[in-house]
Amino acid sequence: MTAALCNLSNMTVRYGGRTALSDVSLNLMAGERLAIVGESGSGKSTFVRALAGLLPRGAICDGQVHWASDQAPRLGRDIGFVFQDASASLNPLLRIGEQVAEGAKRHLGLTWQAAYDHAQALLEQVRIANAPAVMRAYPHQLSGGQRQRVAIAAAIASRPSILIADEATSALDTVVQADIVKLLDELVSKNAMTLLFVTHDIALASNLADRIAVFKHGHLVEIGPVADVLSKPRSSDTQDLIAGHFDLTSPPLIAEVATS
Amino acid sequence: MTLLSVENLRKHYSSGDRDVAAVDGVSFSLSAGETLGIAGASGSGKSTLARLILRLAEPEAGTIHFEGQNWLALQGAKLRGNRARMQMVFQDIHGAFHPTATVGSVLDDPLRIHRIATKKDRPGEIARLLDRVGLAAADAHRPVHQLSGGQRQRVAIARAISTRPSLIVLDEAVSALDVQVRNRILKLLVELQREQGISYLFISHDLAVLRAVSHRLAIMDTGRIVEYGRTTDMIDSPQSAAGHALVSAVPRLTLAGRPKNTV
Ligand SMILES: Nc1ncnc2c1ncn2[C@@H]1O[C@H](COP(=O)(O)OP(=O)(O)OP(=O)(O)O)[C@@H](O)[C@H]1O
Ligand SMILES: Nc1ncnc2c1ncn2[C@@H]1O[C@H](COP(=O)(O)OP(=O)(O)OP(=O)(O)O)[C@@H](O)[C@H]1O
Ligand SMILES: [Mg+2]
Ligand SMILES: [Mg+2]
Numbered sequence: 475m476t477a478a479l480c481n482l483s484n485m486t487v488r489y490g491g492r493t494a495l496s497d498v499s500l501n502l503m504a505g506e507r508l509a510i511v512g513e514s515g516s517g518k519s520t521f522v523r524a525l526a527g528l529l530p531r532g533a534i535c536d537g538q539v540h541w542a543s544d545q546a547p548r549l550g551r552d553i554g555f556v557f558q559d560a561s562a563s564l565n566p567l568l569r570i571g572e573q574v575a576e577g578a579k580r581h582l583g584l585t586w587q588a589a590y591d592h593a594q595a596l597l598e599q600v601r602i603a604n605a606p607a608v609m610r611a612y613p614h615q616l617s618g619g620q621r622q623r624v625a626i627a628a629a630i631a632s633r634p635s636i637l638i639a640d641e642a643t644s645a646l647d648t649v650v651q652a653d654i655v656k657l658l659d660e661l662v663s664k665n666a667m668t669l670l671f672v673t674h675d676i677a678l679a680s681n682l683a684d685r686i687a688v689f690k691h692g693h694l695v696e697i698g699p700v701a702d703v704l705s706k707p708r709s710s711d712t713q714d715l716i717a718g719h720f721d722l723t724s725p726p727l728i729a730e731v732a733t734s
Numbered sequence: 735m736t737l738l739s740v741e742n743l744r745k746h747y748s749s750g751d752r753d754v755a756a757v758d759g760v761s762f763s764l765s766a767g768e769t770l771g772i773a774g775a776s777g778s779g780k781s782t783l784a785r786l787i788l789r790l791a792e793p794e795a796g797t798i799h800f801e802g803q804n805w806l807a808l809q810g811a812k813l814r815g816n817r818a819r820m821q822m823v824f825q826d827i828h829g830a831f832h833p834t835a836t837v838g839s840v841l842d843d844p845l846r847i848h849r850i851a852t853k854k855d856r857p858g859e860i861a862r863l864l865d866r867v868g869l870a871a872a873d874a875h876r877p878v879h880q881l882s883g884g885q886r887q888r889v890a891i892a893r894a895i896s897t898r899p900s901l902i903v904l905d906e907a908v909s910a911l912d913v914q915v916r917n918r919i920l921k922l923l924v925e926l927q928r929e930q931g932i933s934y935l936f937i938s939h940d941l942a943v944l945r946a947v948s949h950r951l952a953i954m955d956t957g958r959i960v961e962y963g964r965t966t967d968m969i970d971s972p973q974s975a976a977g978h979a980l981v982s983a984v985p986r987l988t989l990a991g992r993p994k995n996t997v
Contacts, residue, residue: 489880511912512912513884513912513914513915514882514883514884514885514911514912514915515881515882515884515885516912519882519883558883558910559883603777604752607750607751607752608752610750610751610752611749611750611752615747615749615752616777617776617777617780617781617782618776618781618825618905618906619776619777619939620776620777623776641883641910644906644909644910645776645825645906645909645910645939646776646939647773647774647775647776647939647980647983648939648941648980648981648983648984648985649775649979649980649983650775650776651939651983651985652983652985655985674884674910674911674912674913674916675985676913676987677984677985677986677987677988678985680985680987680988680989680991680992681985681986681988681992682992683991683992684991684992699991700990700991700992701989701990701991704987704988704989704990704991705989705990714914715912715913715914716987716989718912718913718914718916718917719913719987720913720917720942720943720946721942721984721986721987722941722942722945722969722981722984724942724945724946726945726946726947726965726966727920727921727924727946727947728769728924728927728946728947728948728949
């Protein structure tokens with residue numbers, strides 16, 4: 475985590491008259507794990523979409539994105555993107571195997587057979603049970619968490635150097651989530667991938683990230699190493715996020731039931 | 735009073751060489767004003783169970799009684815009329831709304847169809863529903879597709895409570911929400927339960943959330959309920975292997991950050 479991979483300056487995004495991102499500047503470091511947290515509607519998805527060049531039509535974007543490499547990274551090849559809404563990113567008419575293999579075939583120059591083998595190995599890595607059969611299934615035949623994992627497998631299939639994951643594990647059970655986090659972590663430490671991880675789970679961010687960026691009302695209110703941001707939060711918005719977190723020792727919101 | 739009772743429900747899917755017993759003999763009951771939490775590994779059958787109860791899929795075997803009626807026997811107009819009593823909030827909001835729908839129209843439909851409010855009273859009722867879920871009355875004019883993920887989820891919750899149901903089935907309904915909004919929604923759900931005696935079937939992978947809101951907890955594994963009991967007891971000392979694995983993998987907030995040089 476030394477060189478800046480990309481510097482963003484004064485990024486502003488408007489949807490119609492509504493400003494969703496205001497004057498955000500930050501440096502993305504090569505090989506870092508950056509968690510992006512913040513309340514709903516604070517601009518997290520807008521920010522990562524702007525960075526990846528994936529803003530919807532009609533969005534107006536100002537500011538500069540300067541990549542350290544000569545050529546801006548290409549989506550799908552250099553940048554893998556897992557959307558907040560995993561189902562929306564899967565093609566309902568394509569079998570799972572094809573969707574995952576496609577990126578590998580196109581960007582890694584593999585034959586279909588090699589790409590399929592690669593896809594199956596990836597499905598196993600994201601803990602899909604009975605991967606050979608799932609390769610032949612369609613998205614609607616899978617559970618929500620299975621689809622989310624397929625979307626992750628598809629995003630990493632072309633071995634991107636940057637992975638942007640928008641709430642990619644928000645609907646996974648804790649065991650699978652821990653496995654996926656470990657997998658992403660290994661991709662960063664072994665393959666020198668850079669990871670941008672949008673999450674509302676500050677506990678997850680604290681386990682996975684090197685740095686945390688906190689958004690509020692479209693502004694970047696705080697960014698820094700995890701330990702600094704969490705143990706000495708400078709912004710009251712960060713404090714609110716920490717205070718709102720509850721765990722297995724928090725008092726329940728309900729009264730005890732009368733046993734029936 | 736028992737609101738919902740489910741006996742030996744089964745549903746299996748087969749496609750090509752993949753054969754899955756998605757729900758494999760599930761029984762439980764839920765009282766009025768009670769919340770049953772359901773946790774379990776991804777693919778263990780939680781959403782299938784929810785769909786069977788909501789009559790979005792038909793079981794191969796088993797019975798469901800809801801509000802004293804044989805729920806699986808209801809058809810046509812009778813079923814439609816009763817649907818207002820059992821509402822749902824799913825995580826997969828993609829496709830849950832008509833692409834050009836506005837927030838207001840999403841809430842106006844159930845109020846009109848189920849005759850909850852007169853034409854004159856509906857705008858006021860819509861504003862009240864939006865306020866309850868933490869959105870502004872002015873949001874009624876916005877197209878749903880322009881909302882953030884969490885905002886859309888709140889519209890889905892407002893829609894579910896609009897018909898004053900006796901049961902709401904929530905499937906990962908708060909998973910994509912930030913803590914403030916989530917806590918607010920959870921408090922709202924608990925408040926509605928206290929005021930109106932609503933019951934919830936609350937599916938979530940987040941055990942802290944389940945511990946906060948559910949009286950009882952069921953853990954599913956490969957289509958079956960493998961553990962069932964008082965939520966706090968189960969989370970404090972899970973008895974099944976599946977329950978134990980889920981509890982021990984809960985991410986803990988470490989203010990000092992990740993240990994250096996892991997992996
Ligand atoms: N396509 C769009 N058209 C108009 N407004 C939009 C659009 N997408 C997002 N917005 C608005 O921009 C703001 C930021 O949205 P964004 O999706 O970036 O938030 P977020 O931080 O990802 O929230 P969440 O945690 O709920 O996913 C919100 O007020 C949202 O309503
Ligand atoms: N329409 C379908 N066709 C074929 N198989 C299906 C279908 N729907 C679900 N399944 C399979 O049934 C099993 C149970 O799925 P279900 O969606 O109920 O799981 P879940 O517990 O909700 O998982 P998650 O936590 O990932 O949402 C899975 O293995 C899934 O692939
Ligand atoms: Mg978002
Ligand atoms: Mg599910």
